[in-house]
Every structure is written in structure tokens, then in C-alpha cells.
Amino acid sequence: MSILRRQDIGMVTNIPSATLRQLVKLTERKEALMAQIQEIDREMARLQKKSEDLPENTGHAAPVTVSRSARKPARRLRAT
Secondary structure (H helix, E strand, O other): OOOOOOOOOOOOOOOOOOHHHHHHHHHHHHHHHHHHHHHHOOOOOOOOHHHHHHOOOOOOOOOOOOOOOOOOOOOOOOOO
């Protein structure tokens, strides 16, 4: 658990105990979320490194081609 520094909560010295408990609970929750984010970052880095280590032509990637048909002129409707 991190220690609440004075600059984190301002220069307030009289904090009700209920508020202090909420601050501690939120701080613990924040730290848990930050740990999850760090783990996700490490996993993303591992995947990126793994993909960079693969040889270029392993047969996993297919060439991309783009085909477009010729556009036909739009038909005009006759006024009847």
C-alpha cells in the first residue's frame, strides 16, 4: 500500500476516518489496476517481440491484392 503524501491530499490535517478509509481503499484499488495494466503492457511487448522475431516469409501471411471493377455511368431516370 502506498503512503499518502501531504501533496497528494493537500495540506488537510483533519481527515475524517471514514474518508481516510475510502482513500486507502481507492489507493489499493488503483494500485491493483496499475499492476494489471503493467501485466498487459508486458504481454503486449512479448507478442510484439515474438512477431518481430518471425522470419518474413514463413507462409503465415498472404499477399494482398485489391481488385476494382470498372465503374458504370449512373443511369438517369427519365421524367415521365
